[in-house]
Amino acid sequence: MNAVTDELAGHELRGAALCHQLHWLASGRVDAEWLTTLYLSAIERENPRLNAYIALDAAGARAAAAAASARRKSGGAIGRLDGVPVAIKDNFDVAGWATTAGLPGRREHRATTDAACIARLAASGAVILGKTNLDEGVLGARTHNAHYGATVNPWREGYGVGGSSGGSAAAVAAGLCAAALGSDSMGSIRIPASHCGVAALKPTHGEISVRGMVPAARRLDTVGLIARGVNDLTVLLQVLAGYDAEDPRSRKRRVAFAPPDWEPGRLKSGVIPNLAALGTSPEVVEVFENALVTLRQELGERRGVSFADYPFDRARRAGLLLMEAEMLSTFASDLADAAHPVSPGFRAMLEFARGKSAPDYVAADRMLDASVLKMRRVFAEVDVLVTPTTPGAAVPLDAPEPANQALFTSFPSLAGCPAVTIPMGRSADGLPLGMQFVGPPGSDLRLLELAEVCAAALDAAPVYPPRG
Numbered sequence: 001m002n003a004v005t006d007e008l009a010g011h012e013l014r015g016a017a018l019c020h021q022l023h024w025l026a027s028g029r030v031d032a033e034w035l036t037t038l039y040l041s042a043i044e045r046e047n048p049r050l051n052a053y054i055a056l057d058a059a060g061a062r063a064a065a066a067a068a069s070a071r072r073k074s075g076g077a078i079g080r081l082d083g084v085p086v087a088i089k090d091n092f093d094v095a096g097w098a099t100t101a102g103l104p105g106r107r108e109h110r111a112t113t114d115a116a117c118i119a120r121l122a123a124s125g126a127v128i129l130g131k132t133n134l135d136e137g138v139l140g141a142r143t144h145n146a147h148y149g150a151t152v153n154p155w156r157e158g159y160g161v162g163g164s165s166g167g168s169a170a171a172v173a174a175g176l177c178a179a180a181l182g183s184d185s186m187g188s189i190r191i192p193a194s195h196c197g198v199a200a201l202k203p204t205h206g207e208i209s210v211r212g213m214v215p216a217a218r219r220l221d222t223v224g225l226i227a228r229g230v231n232d233l234t235v236l237l238q239v240l241a242g243y244d245a246e247d248p249r250s251r252k253r254r255v256a257f258a259p260p261d262w263e264p265g266r267l268k269s270g271v272i273p274n275l276a277a278l279g280t281s282p283e284v285v286e287v288f289e290n291a292l293v294t295l296r297q298e299l300g301e302r303r304g305v306s307f308a309d310y311p312f313d314r315a316r317r318a319g320l321l322l323m324e325a326e327m328l329s330t331f332a333s334d335l336a337d338a339a340h341p342v343s344p345g346f347r348a349m350l351e352f353a354r355g356k357s358a359p360d361y362v363a364a365d366r367m368l369d370a371s372v373l374k375m376r377r378v379f380a381e382v383d384v385l386v387t388p389t390t391p392g393a394a395v396p397l398d399a400p401e402p403a404n405q406a407l408f409t410s411f412p413s414l415a416g417c418p419a420v421t422i423p424m425g426r427s428a429d430g431l432p433l434g435m436q437f438v439g440p441p442g443s444d445l446r447l448l449e450l451a452e453v454c455a456a457a458l459d460a461a462p463v464y465p466p467r468g
Contacts, residue, residue: 318414
């Protein structure tokens with residue numbers, strides 16, 4: 001650490017955007033080894049309270065940071081994320097680490113190879129700090145794990161973070177990493193990002209390979225990105241996106257991502273009328289409407305988009321059934337492992353799927369097709385769909401999981417669309433609330449540009465990390 005680094009107070013540096021940290025690393029104002037040590041020290045102090053991480057490799061992280069520092073000092077080729085400390089949800093394979101997927105019997109089984117996205121991260125020079133907490137079997141929206149404990153919201157003691165990527169979202173918000181990876185099948189990255197007041201991207205289905213990720217439902221699964229700034233998500237997407245011939249659902253683009261060429265003055269933004277009738281809380285409706293007023297110039301022409309022909313609740317339950325049915329196969333050995341029993345709640349959710357018929361599964365699968373068709377009709381009318389990310393704020397840890405957490409996040413997942421969430425304000429008692437932007441497949445960069453413009457106009461992001 002040098003005198004200049006002394007000027008960048010550790011607390012503020014931990015909460016800086018990834019892009020700022022990259023600039024400081026490139027200019028020599030910050031050293032990768034010092035940055036990694038800063039995060040590891042913060043994790044040691046704060047993770048016992050937050051339970052964002054369930055596994056760490058401090059020695060490996062320090063070695064990777066030392067290698068990154070050496071590359072920068074030598075003047076040789078460096079990766080796009082060289083020296084940046086990141087966290088990984090524990091359903092991705094990292095060579096030499098256990099991939100627990102939040103289950104009790106997987107602690108001793110070490111991955112032999114990296115997941116495709118982890119290999120890209122490593123090639124970019126990123127420093128992996130550890131694995132983050134998640135719902136058991138990646139099934140849930142609480143990150144209240146029967147075997148690894150609950151992750152606590154950094155902004156409010158005694159409150160949850162949503163899930164299932166809650167550990168990743170909490171780690172980013174609390175300044176325990178520069179950015180994090182999670183997975184998103186029906187909102188697992190966006191729900192906790194909204195509850196923790198950070199930004200997140202669920203990319204177009206197939207843009208980032210999911211090879212080496214424990215599946216929830218292959219037709220829905222995406223790698224999700226969490227960071228403190230929208231521009232950080234763009235950097236992460238550009239590092240991780242790419243065709244993978246070993247992933248059967250990898251998207252092979254004939255042309256590059258749709259460029260960010262929407263003209264704000266000519267933009268047609270869709271909103272869903274009467275959010276309260278869908279089950280959105282009054283305070284979320286109020287904060288959302290106020291945000292739309294603030295963004296009247298950025299969002300261009302605002303149009304109401306009817307979803308009267310789209311059964312949100314039935315679609316959400318269809319996606320959940322597909323996940324539960326596929327997990328019966330994915331986690332068959334875990335369900336049979338009497339030495340390391342899964343929780344009764346997790347078992348009951350999967351047994352629910354076992355009791356369903358083949359026609360029930362087909363009906364659920366067809367709901368995905370109906371979602372794709374609805375998506376095409378929506379984006380024939382508007383350029384972007386804007387919604388609250390969640391219908392309510394985070395709930396206390398001892399409260400039941402709200403059944404409608406994925407009300408707005410499930411549609412983009414079932415339709416294969418990209419979706420971005422940004423902070424839009426706070427509830428009456430100070431909990432973060434998110435705004436979601438949804439675009440047609442392939443519009444990821446356009447969506448990120450619009451989200452960045454709107455995030456700057458709203459200026460609703462909290463100061464990271466919270467001061468305890």
